[in-house]
Amino acid sequence: MKPKNNESISLNRPHHSFSFGGKWSFILTFGLIAFLLYLFLCIAPLLTSLWYGFFRVSTGNLKGAQFVGYQNYITILKDKTFWMSFRNDVVIIAGKLVIILSFSVFFAVSMTKFGLKKWETGIYRFFLYLPGILSVVVITYYYQSFFDGNYGIFALLSGKPNQLISTHPIAIVTFIASWCGIGYFMIILISAINGIPASVYEAARLDGANQATQLFRITLPEIKDQIIYVVVSIISSSFAGNMNLTLPFFANRNENNMVMGAYVYHYANDYNELGYSNAAAVLLMIISFTVCYGLNRNLTKGDQAK
Amino acid sequence: MRNKKAIFGTVIALAVLVPFIAMNATIISSGVHADPILSSGEEDLSLSVQIHTNGAPKIEKAWTTILNRFMDETDINVKTYTGVNVNTQLKAQWDNDNPPDFVFIDGNGLSDAAMVKDGKLLPLDEWFLTATDFDDENTKLSALIDSSLIPLFADGKMYQIPILRNTEGAYYDKAFMDKEGFQIPTCFEEMMSTASAFKAKGVAPLTYPGQYASYLLWSYLMPAYAAYQDQEFWDGITSAKNPEIYRDSRFKDVLERFERFVKDGNLLNDTVNYSHSQSQSAWFNHKAAAISNGLWLEGEMSSSLAEHPEFQMYFTNSPLRLSSQPETSVIGSNTVAIARYGKHQKNALKFATFLLREDNQKTLVEGYNYLSALRDFDYNDCELTATAKQIFDTIAATPNPVYHRYNWGTVGDIFNTVINGIAEGTLSVDEGIERIINEAKKQ
Numbered sequence: 001m002k003p004k005n006n007e008s009i010s011l012n013r014p015h016h017s018f019s020f021g022g023k024w025s026f027i028l029t030f031g032l033i034a035f036l037l038y039l040f041l042c043i044a045p046l047l048t049s050l051w052y053g054f055f056r057v058s059t060g061n062l063k064g065a066q067f068v069g070y071q072n073y074i075t076i077l078k079d080k081t082f083w084m085s086f087r088n089d090v091v092i093i094a095g096k097l098v099i100i101l102s103f104s105v106f107f108a109v110s111m112t113k114f115g116l117k118k119w120e121t122g123i124y125r126f127f128l129y130l131p132g133i134l135s136v137v138v139i140t141y142y143y144q145s146f147f148d149g150n151y152g153i154f155a156l157l158s159g160k161p162n163q164l165i166s167t168h169p170i171a172i173v174t175f176i177a178s179w180c181g182i183g184y185f186m187i188i189l190i191s192a193i194n195g196i197p198a199s200v201y202e203a204a205r206l207d208g209a210n211q212a213t214q215l216f217r218i219t220l221p222e223i224k225d226q227i228i229y230v231v232v233s234i235i236s237s238s239f240a241g242n243m244n245l246t247l248p249f250f251a252n253r254n255e256n257n258m259v260m261g262a263y264v265y266h267y268a269n270d271y272n273e274l275g276y277s278n279a280a281a282v283l284l285m286i287i288s289f290t291v292c293y294g295l296n297r298n299l300t301k302g303d304q305a306k
Numbered sequence: 307m308r309n310k311k312a313i314f315g316t317v318i319a320l321a322v323l324v325p326f327i328a329m330n331a332t333i334i335s336s337g338v339h340a341d342p343i344l345s346s347g348e349e350d351l352s353l354s355v356q357i358h359t360n361g362a363p364k365i366e367k368a369w370t371t372i373l374n375r376f377m378d379e380t381d382i383n384v385k386t387y388t389g390v391n392v393n394t395q396l397k398a399q400w401d402n403d404n405p406p407d408f409v410f411i412d413g414n415g416l417s418d419a420a421m422v423k424d425g426k427l428l429p430l431d432e433w434f435l436t437a438t439d440f441d442d443e444n445t446k447l448s449a450l451i452d453s454s455l456i457p458l459f460a461d462g463k464m465y466q467i468p469i470l471r472n473t474e475g476a477y478y479d480k481a482f483m484d485k486e487g488f489q490i491p492t493c494f495e496e497m498m499s500t501a502s503a504f505k506a507k508g509v510a511p512l513t514y515p516g517q518y519a520s521y522l523l524w525s526y527l528m529p530a531y532a533a534y535q536d537q538e539f540w541d542g543i544t545s546a547k548n549p550e551i552y553r554d555s556r557f558k559d560v561l562e563r564f565e566r567f568v569k570d571g572n573l574l575n576d577t578v579n580y581s582h583s584q585s586q587s588a589w590f591n592h593k594a595a596a597i598s599n600g601l602w603l604e605g606e607m608s609s610s611l612a613e614h615p616e617f618q619m620y621f622t623n624s625p626l627r628l629s630s631q632p633e634t635s636v637i638g639s640n641t642v643a644i645a646r647y648g649k650h651q652k653n654a655l656k657f658a659t660f661l662l663r664e665d666n667q668k669t670l671v672e673g674y675n676y677l678s679a680l681r682d683f684d685y686n687d688c689e690l691t692a693t694a695k696q697i698f699d700t701i702a703a704t705p706n707p708v709y710h711r712y713n714w715g716t717v718g719d720i721f722n723t724v725i726n727g728i729a730e731g732t733l734s735v736d737e738g739i740e741r742i743i744n745e746a747k748k749q
Binding site: 058059060061064144148149150161162163165166250251252254256269270271272 | 397398400401402403415417420421423424425426515516517519574575576578579580581584588593716719723726727730732
């Protein structure tokens, strides 16, 4: 509808009981398909997993399967291995947060504030980002050799064989996962730092602020939202994602190197206990949702208060 | 406005619940149909087969040869699913009762026990009573195959047809052992006495892949149990029907021997964390004198062996037995099965019978380096490697073999965990036995 006399077109159309124009046509055209896909691909499998958790079943077919109610959930919650897996996940996440945050902030600040030449920045970015795009197969194969108790770097340097993979499995996974994540989050923080107006730093310099003061009083507060994003991303991706490293890396799966995702996989793939593993998957979802929701709520509490 | 919200909410709820209900209704009801009838009718010229191959060229070639032979002789068109991941790829079809007609029970991603429990495999007892040789209707299959090779399940029925025999044990490089003056141990006492000689030259007495601790279990420990030559004891521990059998002092004794061997530092460092290929590589490079493995080892290492003809692969039965006990082999079978809901069961059974014909047995024996399932098979006509001949002669010379017939469900998985725990020093023998008993109670 063409505006008359420079009137602007308003989207506040007269209210109709079911309009095919305006926002409803937009929603139906662009939102509905995506929403339906989300329901079919995310919500329906989740509910199916919840349902399977009530059965003792070894195949994908529930015919003849024994309905056990909440027994799978109760057994899991009593299983020491499940809680060890949870603990391992928490340790890996805590380690990743410390390592990734500190190194990605350091590298992001270095790339933007240390006066590096463009080509230098390009090279550093490439090498730091490279682990994030390598296949997990390549990464695990490389690090299995790296940490090999007989031929690995530590065995060669010390001249003595070791059993690091057995004695420090979670430390190794934390190191590898952090190494893979630094580059990706560094890029995000670089973008955020580049978005801070240069005039802010100029004003700070005129007021006598040194580099450290600028870092802690300007840079970090300005990129606080991105840091929160990094924290929430690490935590939310880790609960299900840690198993991507542990499964191929540890030939011998046991409670010392198991994470919750691997626990789900272990019972589905190694024991054919699909009902049990689906119940574990549901519990994993509840735990990760609770943690992420609580964290997001606490970290954005200040913004909400504003 | 309220009506609009109600309509919107109802649409969303239906959108969520309808597919969920439909999916599960399909899953629950899909198995409800009658068994296909094994009757003649219109000529059926179709068959689909699922054959796990581990990528070894000889094995791939063997199956291709047999399938082509079958298609030429019968005019049946065979749709073949093969490969390393074929079991995982076809799992959904089995779950939805739309399986291939014929399956070779081998490889990861396939549990024959679970398939029997879920009614996926066709019972074969009645068929086997009257089944005859492919070319000779007067010769019954039951006369050709040793019935001890037929796996037993909880309901006592027959679900699988053996087509090959195999065993597991200890492998050495004979040339290396002779060159270094090492003695190959044949019993536990010799295992302990020869270990120091190996270690003095920086060679670990034994390696195994911690990823597949079942290799060590069936190469070393289970033959040591079989060496007691007590069928009731053997059936008890391999069937897990009575969990208390694992409190038998003999069961503990073998584990304690293994624990002593481990505590003396006789396992290759970090072997518990080794994969298949890592353990093979360490053994091939003489970081360990022995590796526990099955008859597939030569095929898997064929390219390495071809590059190093000086390497002389040598097999022995488990040395974990006591010197007072007889040398014992545990014989297992490689089997095939017929899908209960397959559409071409007659052709599948025909193919299974075809596999037991002498020429096809020869092809399989040469491809796998396994033993034939036929009682009176003549190996002289087979093109076998020197290693395969040595292995076959060793097994033939071992008196009173014991047969692995039962399926103990997930007890085997826990046993593997126990072996690795003892090997790492994180689990005692008594703790391991309790874990095994607890798992046996769940079966």
